[in-house]
Amino acid sequence: MGIIATEAKLSNAAPVVRKCCALIHHQQDKPVQPDISVKHLNKVYADGFRALNDINLDIERGEIFALLGPNGAGKTTLISIICGIANISSGEVKAAGYDIVKDYRKARESIGLVPQELHTDSFETVWGAVSFSRGLFGKPPAPDHIEKILKELSLWDKRNNRIMSLSGGMKRRLMIAKALSHEPQILFLDEPTAGVDVELRRDMWDMVRKLREKGVTIILTTHYIEEAEEMADRIGVIRQGEIILVEDKAQLMSKLGKKELRLHLQHPLETIPRQLALEPVELSKDGYELIYTFDSQQEQAGVARLLRTLGDLDIEYRDIQTRESSLEEIFVGLVNE
Ligand SMILES: Nc1ncnc2c1ncn2[C@@H]1O[C@H](COP(=O)(O)OP(=O)(O)OP(=O)(O)O)[C@@H](O)[C@H]1O
Numbered sequence: 001m002g003i004i005a006t007e008a009k010l011s012n013a014a015p016v017v018r019k020c021c022a023l024i025h026h027q028q029d030k031p032v033q034p035d036i037s038v039k040h041l042n043k044v045y046a047d048g049f050r051a052l053n054d055i056n057l058d059i060e061r062g063e064i065f066a067l068l069g070p071n072g073a074g075k076t077t078l079i080s081i082i083c084g085i086a087n088i089s090s091g092e093v094k095a096a097g098y099d100i101v102k103d104y105r106k107a108r109e110s111i112g113l114v115p116q117e118l119h120t121d122s123f124e125t126v127w128g129a130v131s132f133s134r135g136l137f138g139k140p141p142a143p144d145h146i147e148k149i150l151k152e153l154s155l156w157d158k159r160n161n162r163i164m165s166l167s168g169g170m171k172r173r174l175m176i177a178k179a180l181s182h183e184p185q186i187l188f189l190d191e192p193t194a195g196v197d198v199e200l201r202r203d204m205w206d207m208v209r210k211l212r213e214k215g216v217t218i219i220l221t222t223h224y225i226e227e228a229e230e231m232a233d234r235i236g237v238i239r240q241g242e243i244i245l246v247e248d249k250a251q252l253m254s255k256l257g258k259k260e261l262r263l264h265l266q267h268p269l270e271t272i273p274r275q276l277a278l279e280p281v282e283l284s285k286d287g288y289e290l291i292y293t294f295d296s297q298q299e300q301a302g303v304a305r306l307l308r309t310l311g312d313l314d315i316e317y318r319d320i321q322t323r324e325s326s327l328e329e330i331f332v333g334l335v336n337e
């Protein structure tokens with residue numbers, strides 16, 4: 001308990017300090033690695049439905065990991081298992097170094113969860129609910145901490161309101177405040193910004209980044225792919241209960257991303273000139289656009305060659321546009337593969 005209390009106090013400190021703390025833990029207690037480790041995890045629901053199939057995943061301390069996948073892919077199931085809400089069928093899961101079955105309490109204490117479904121029709125006040133959440137984890141009252149979170153989440157003015165009187169977006173923020181009440185090392189956000197306005201979404205992103213700076217490990221699911229593009233260090237894609245890809249975001253975008261160059265021609269072409277037959281070039285239906293597509297990783301020599309050839313052929317163009325594929329396009333490509 002003493003050690004946990006120390007960690008709780010330190011959870012606002014810089015990551016460096018926390019690393020030292022982890023080292024001390026290592027000497028005094030079992031090693032504490034506040035990351036997530038999932039090994040050969042399977043989940044078959046009571047009705048026989050196999051929702052997760054041999055999931056293997058490691059999430060490092062202090063990273064923002066975005067879990068993407070279509071509806072029903074198994075994201076919430078995976079999160080529910082790590083948080084101890086759903087039972088494991090087989091496999092092993094550790095959170096913050098603790099086995100989530102054998103060492104349930106310690107594992108759960110290290111986790112904050114903002115669930116996808118809101119259960120918030122309560123007469124309780126905002127302040128009361130957040131304070132109570134903290135108490136559930138056996139943490140001593142910390143009004144200063146709770147004041148800070150409520151202010152950060154712009155809920156301070158509503159602290160004495162009953163939860164049922166909050167708007168939908170405020171309820172979602174309240175769920176985040178509750179999840180942060182016990183200063184968890186790991187935070188799960190299951191669709192945190194569904195139904196949230198643009199400004200609040202920005203605020204939440206800022207808040208998540210601040211938490212990461214403090215060394216909190218963050219796992220989020222989202223259907224707004226731009227959110228993952230903006231926030232995540234790494235991306236995992238899950239489809240029909242299987243992880244089909246885990247990749248550093250930047251690498252993913254350069255590996256699977258495509259670049260496109262569009263040339264708007266002065267005069268329409270009927271066909272692609274044979275000098276360009278070997279190039280990855282398409283002609284628009286009206287003949288006014290040449291579209292050249294290439295891998296982001298490829299060197300740009302092809303573009304120079306294309307422009308030179310067009311010059312040689314006296315094909316004039318009045319405008320050039322380039323664009324890169326977004327994470328969304330990459331994601332759609334992956335999931336439909
Ligand atoms: N209690 C349950 N009993 C049987 N099947 C379930 C149960 N809960 C979830 N499932 C099934 O498991 C699959 C995965 O559901 P899950 O909620 O994990 O998906 P998800 O990836 O979170 O989807 P979404 O993007 O819609 O939130 C779905 O086919 C769902 O119907």
Ligand SMILES: [Mg+2]
Nearest residue numbers: 075076077116
């Ligand atoms: Mg879900």
